[in-house]
Amino acid sequence: MKALMMRYTISLLLATLPSFALAEVPRVVADIPAVHALVAQVMGDLGAPVLLLAKGADEHDFALRPSQAQAVAEADLVVWIGPDLTPWLDRALDGAAGVPLALLAAQGTLTRDYPADAAEEGEHETHEEHEEHEEGGESHEGTDPHVWLDPGNAVVWLGLIAAELARLDPENATRYAGNAAAAVTEVQLLDAELAAMLAPVAARPFVTFHAAYGYFIAHYGLRFAGALREGDAAAPGAARIVALQGEFAAGGIVCAFPEVQHDPVQLAQLVEGTGVKLGAALDPVGSALEPGAGAYAALLRGLAATLAECLKD
Numbered sequence: 001m002k003a004l005m006m007r008y009t010i011s012l013l014l015a016t017l018p019s020f021a022l023a024e025v026p027r028v029v030a031d032i033p034a035v036h037a038l039v040a041q042v043m044g045d046l047g048a049p050v051l052l053l054a055k056g057a058d059e060h061d062f063a064l065r066p067s068q069a070q071a072v073a074e075a076d077l078v079v080w081i082g083p084d085l086t087p088w089l090d091r092a093l094d095g096a097a098g099v100p101l102a103l104l105a106a107q108g109t110l111t112r113d114y115p116a117d118a119a120e121e122g123e124h125e126t127h128e129e130h131e132e133h134e135e136g137g138e139s140h141e142g143t144d145p146h147v148w149l150d151p152g153n154a155v156v157w158l159g160l161i162a163a164e165l166a167r168l169d170p171e172n173a174t175r176y177a178g179n180a181a182a183a184v185t186e187v188q189l190l191d192a193e194l195a196a197m198l199a200p201v202a203a204r205p206f207v208t209f210h211a212a213y214g215y216f217i218a219h220y221g222l223r224f225a226g227a228l229r230e231g232d233a234a235a236p237g238a239a240r241i242v243a244l245q246g247e248f249a250a251g252g253i254v255c256a257f258p259e260v261q262h263d264p265v266q267l268a269q270l271v272e273g274t275g276v277k278l279g280a281a282l283d284p285v286g287s288a289l290e291p292g293a294g295a296y297a298a299l300l301r302g303l304a305a306t307l308a309e310c311l312k313d
Contacts, residue, residue: 026168027098029071031080031089032059033286034148035103035157037295039079041183042161042176046169050075051291052089058261059285062088072096076168079103079161085145101164104147108156112214114144146284149303150215151191154296158183190297194304195220201311205252207244207276209259209267212284216303225253228267241270248274255279255310260288279310 025047030036036051043049050071053059064072072078072089075098082104083090093100103109147153162180166173198220206222210229217224228244229236236244247253248271256271257279258264264281271278283289286299 024169025172026076026165027071027074028077028079028165029075029098030078031086032148033289033291033295034154034299035079035081036291037286037293037297037299038154038157038183039161040293041186041296042158042165042180044175044179046172046175049079053086053285053287055289055291056261056287059086059287062086064088064092072098074098077101077164079164081145081147084143099164099168101160103153103157103160104143104145106157106160108160109147109153110150110156110215111143111147112218113142114211114214144211144214146212146215148215148296149213149284149300150219151187151194151300152219153215154187155184158187186297190300194300197304197308198222201308204254204311206279206307206311207247207253207256207267208282209257209262212259213282213303216300220304222307228256228270236266244270248276251275255307257282257306257310259283277310280306282306 025043028039028043028047028049030039030049030051032053033051036049039049050068052064052068052072053062069092072092073096075096077099078089078093078096079101080086080089080103082102084104104111158180162176165176169176202221203223205225207225208227211227213224216222225247226244228240248256251274253276255277256267258267258281260281260283264278268278282303283299284303286295286302289295289298289302
């Protein structure tokens with residue numbers, strides 16, 4: 001009886017105390033696996049960001065499911081590369097109440113133009129072909145949106161993401177800052193690891209499926225010999241194919257690398273009988289990876305390992 005009365009008394013006391021609403025962790029949405037991984041590292045165990053791009057999907061040509069569109073509309077923060085990479089998200093953000101953080105345009109982000117040979121290839125397009133490429137995928141002229149492939153940008157973004165989360169959720173600002181600092185250290189260690197892995201093959205020329213690797217190539221001082229396609233949606237012209245056949249036959253190229261979302265047959269046919277090795281498929285966006293906090297490191301490490309394996313003596 002005494003125990004029952006004590007519980008009743010405690011209940012009455014608790015009922016008279018002022019109630020405090022618990023602060024909610026911001027609802028966050030990210031566009032691609034690399035960005036999602038960086039956000040997940042900053043949020044830690046406080047919350048989980050929503051990844052829009054499904055595993056195996058094409059980042060340039062993607063349709064949001066109704067649940068994803070609702071997640072964007074209800075998000076407090078949307079972290080994305082920008083409309084140059086994912087125009088479908090630009091449309092979804094129209095009228096959304098949350099804060100968009102476009103990393104391509106963010107202060108401190110290092111940007112680069114597409115390689116010169118890729119831009120020159122586009123001069124031979126008709127006006128109609130150019131419009132089709134603009135609507136169907138990334139442009140092959142101007143700023144290259146594959147900015148996450150430079151780990152220096154990831155370091156900048158971790159701080160920006162932490163600052164934005166702290167503004168939305170000041171009670172957890174210290175935790176966001178601590179998580180970001182730990183993630184920066186991880187990226188810097190990863191960078192040193194990949195630099196050591198790639199240094200022995202840096203001078204060996206290679207060709208890729210399309211011109212998506214400029215940041216990675218420039219950061220690690222690799223020798224890029226060109227791409228089969230200048231843009232993801234733009235099929236190579238006859239002049240480009242003939243030029244590549246000549247380069248392959250001349251013996252100056254060590255490897256040619258297909259991509260995970262595209263048929264490797266065309267590259268395989270071009271290297272056949274030339275002595276150029278066909279490397280494993282590259283995955284510049286991480287579309288084949290398991291999403292999560294570790295996906296950014298897995299993405300860069302996978303690129304480096306694939307390049308090094310084929311380019312080595």
